Amino acid sequence: MTARRLFSLHRGLTSALVAAALAMPAVLPSAVTAATVPFDDASWKVQRFSLFSGNDYDFRGDALSVVSDGTVSIAYRPLAPANWQARGASWSWSVETSVPPTDLTRKGGDDRNLAVYFVFLPEAEARALQGASITRLLNEEAIRALVYVWGGDQARGAVLPSPYLGARGKTVVLRGAGTGGHRERVDLAADYARAFGGGAPGALVGIAVSGDSDDTDSRIDATISGLQVD
Template identity: 80%
Template sequence: MPKIFRFSARPVLSGALLAASLALPVGAASVPFEDSAWKVQRFSLFSGNDYGFEGDSLSVASDGTVSIAYRPLAPANWGARSASWSWSVDASVPATDLTQKGGDDRNLAVYFVFLPEAQARELQGASITRLLNEDAIRALVYVWGGDHGRGDVLPSPYLGERGKTVVLRAAGTGAHGEDIDLAADYARAFGSDAPGALVGIAVSGDSDDTESRIDASIRNLAVN
C-alpha cells in the first residue's frame, strides 16, 4: 500500500485510513491521462520514452532515453494550489546529482507550470518547450530520483531561476502516494506566496545519461 508524503508534518497513514486518503479531496479536479490531451515532446529525433495513456494512469518506459509529456489545464483549474497522485517504480535509474546538467537522470518528474494570468491567456495552446523558455514562467518539478534528501529544493540545471526541483523520493523502486501543497512549495522555491495561473502539467522520465532503464507509472493525478 502506498505511503503518503506531505511537507507539513503529519502522521503516516495505514490500512483503511490510507485508502481513504487517496480518494479525491472535496473540490479536487482529476487530471486524466487521455492520449488526446497529452502531447509528447522528444529531445532526440531518433529516441524517446514510451508512454502508455490509460485514463487514470500513465506508464513510462525509458531505456537510455528522455522525453516529456505535457497537457494544458483549463482556465477553471488555473487557481489550483494543491495536488495529489500516486506513483510506482519497478526499475530505477541509479542515484544521480539532480543539479548536474547532463548527469541528472531521474525515474519520474512531475512539472507544475505557472504563469501570470495575463501571459497565461496569451500563451494558451503553446507547447511545453515554448512555455519553459518564457521569462515569466515558474515551474515546480517534483522528482523521484537523485541522491538528495526528501523535501530538498534544488536549482534546476536547465531552467535557471524559472524552475526549481523538489525532491520527493530518492532513486530506487517502490510505490508511494503524494499530497502536495503547491502554494507552500512555491513560496519556499521562489520566495513568493503568490503563484500565478497553473497552466499545465508535464511528466517525464530520464535515463539517457546513465544509459539505464525505467519502468514506472503515475495514477490518480488531481489538482485542487
Template identity: 60%
Template sequence: MTRSILLAGLIAATLAPAAFAEAVPFDKSWSTQRFSLFSSNKYGFQGNTLSIASDGSVSLAYARVKQPLWGATSAKWSWGVSQSVPATDLAKKGGDDRNASLYFVFLPEAEAKALGDNANIRKLLTADSARVLVYVWGDNKGRGKVLASPYLGNRGKTILLRAAGTGQFSEAVNLAADYKRVFGGAAGALVGLAVSADSDDTKSAIRASISGLSLN
C-alpha cells in the first residue's frame, strides 16, 4: 500500500504542470513616452536586452503585459550601470534622479479587461485604482527601503534595490509579497511594465542596461 501511494504521488508530480518563468522581450511591443519636448533618453531594444543612454534627460519606455501573465507574482532581471547619477532623494519631487526604475502596474482585473489592450502608460498610471511597484537603482537609503512616490501619490511606492553607483547585478523580486507589504491585500492584474532613467535634475549622464526580464 505504501509503495502504491508513493508511486501514485511520483506520477502525479511528474504529470503536474510546472510553474515556469516567461521571458519579456525588449522588442517592438515597447513604446516610449517623453516628458519634455526638448530632451529624451535613448533606448535600444535588442530582444533580451534594453540599453539606456541618458544625458541630462528623462523619459520612459513601456509595454502592456499579455493577459496570460496578468497573474504573475514574481519577476527576475539583470541590470548593469557603467555611468551613474549621484545619489539623490527619491522621495522628493525635483532633484530625484536615478539610474533605472522598473515599474509594475496593477489594476483590478475587471477594469483591466474594460480598458482593453490599447490604453497607454499615462492612462494606466493615472487610473484611480492603479497600484504601481517601482523598483529603483538610485538614492542611498539602503536596500529594501520603501518610499512614497512624489508623482504617483497613494497609487505608487518606490522600493530601493541598489544605491547610486556602477556595477552589474541580478534581481529577483516577489511582487505579491511586496504588494501586500506596501499596499495591503492581494494584487490585481499585472497589466503594464515600464522602465525609466532620470538624469535631468543633476545634469549628469547614465549608461545602463537591463536584460533577462521574466515574469512568473
C-alpha cells in the first residue's frame, strides 16, 4: 500500500473518530442535586429528654417554630439515600427571645437558642441503621455529628468539643446568644475535616433541630426555614 493511500486511510479514520466523539453525550462528574428538607409532621420525630417537659415545635411545611421555656428536646428526621452524599447546607433562622450567653463546652450549662445537627455514618452502618431513632444514632460509636449553634459566648467559627458526644460530635458556632435573623450557608465537607482532623464525611443520614433553655431557666422563641442540602 502506498504512503499516500495510508495517509488517506489514517485521515479518514481520524475524522470518523472525532465525529463519533462529538456525537456522544458529554459525561460529567456526578453531583448532588440540591434538595429542600421540608418541616412536615410526618417526617420529623420529637425526642424528649424528660417525661414531663419539652419544647413546643410547630411544623409548618416550609418552616419550624421552636418555643423553649426552661425546657430541652430535639426534633429529628432521616434523609433518603439519594441525599446521603450531600456536602453543603443552607437555611434561614431567626430568634425573637434568646437565652443568655453560656459556655457551650460545659455539660449542664450549655443552653443555646437553636442547634442544627448533621449526622453522618459510614455507608455500611447507614444502611444497617435506616429507621433508627436519634437517641440510638447518637450512641453509635461510628457516628459523627456537626452541630451548628446559635448561642453561647464564643466567636463565630469556633469549633468546640461536645460535652455530650465526646469524639463523635463537634459544635460549630455560627451566632452568639442574642436576637435577630440570618441566612446561613455551610460547607459540611470542609467543616467535617476541620472538626474531625481530616477525612471525608460518610453518608449524611439525618438532620436534627433542638432548642435548649433548661439550665438557665430562660425562654426561646425561634424559627428555622428554607432548609436545603446539596
